[in-house]
Amino acid sequence: MAWAWPKVEKGRGKAPPAPFRVGKRVWNFIVAGMNRNILFIISVLTAFFVWGFAAGQEGGKWRPLFDGVSLEGWTPSKENPNSYFVEDGVLVLRGGRSHLFYTGPVGRSDFKNFELKLEGKTTPGSNSGVYFHTAYQDKGWPDKGFEAQVNTTHKDPKKTGSLYGIANIHVSQKPDEEPFIVKVDRMGSQIWRQAPPSKDGEWFDYHIKVMDDSITLRVNGKITAQWTQPEGWNGANASMRGRRIDRGTIALQAHDPKSEVHFKNIRIKLLD
Secondary structure, eight states, X not given: OOOOOOOOOTXXXXXXXXXXXXXXXXXXXXXXXXXXXXXXXXXXXXXXXXHHHHHHHHHTSOEESOOSSOOTTEEEOSSSTTSEEEETTEEEEESSSEEEEEOSSGGGGOBSSEEEEEEEEEOTTOEEEEEEEEOOOSSSSOXXXXXXXXXXXXXXXXXXXXXXXXXXXXXXSOTTOOOOSEEEETTEEEEEOSSOSSOTTSOEEEEEEEETTEEEEEETTEEEEEEEOOXXXXXXXXXXXXXXXXXXXXXXEEOOTTOEEEEEEEEEEEOO
16 A cells, blocks of 8 residues: 555645644655555565465475485485485385484474384395484484384384384294283383284385374384384383484484385475
């Protein structure tokens, strides 16, 4: 809305009182200043609207974290940093213990409530994991965050679909082990399964969802772990104090020199 010099028809109306009389040039100067202020306010409101719309769009759609051709947006730990490479659109993890952290622009690589989807494939005897709510560190197993286990036939009985150290899919590696339904020990709850939900050499869908105090893991569309963090939770044991719902980035694990695991179609949807 633009202001203009007020017009008074001849013979109609009265001139303003003396204290309020200003020249036309002065009046135009005042009006121009008012117009500039109005335009400034409109531009600020527009910027806020655009920013809010963009944030809403990012939060409402799936965003790729892996481009299928490079490791752009990912930072390997300094421990065995060559344990990762891209081959035919697939992210291959093979080599000594190492972790590849997402440090790209999506969500500023700092996620709280989200859904993460990816496809994984194990090879015989391999082990890996998908960390979330974690943070970069140079070496060692990540101290912060949770691990969604990736393991079909590795000797560790905690298999794909486990929320590692908290809610575990237990497939016995000992032929004489007595079957059970559920048991709880220092490594969290163990749920007995006859076979893991993944198969070596076959792609499986992994779906990780974090919403407020709850974590849900799905393998090929079926829930394998669903856990709500209790009040005052401080980790399942002293070595896992950092496994608490907070916020952080995503990381992929190269477990050992004998393990080779493949990932592709890694994408995230922000729920904040």
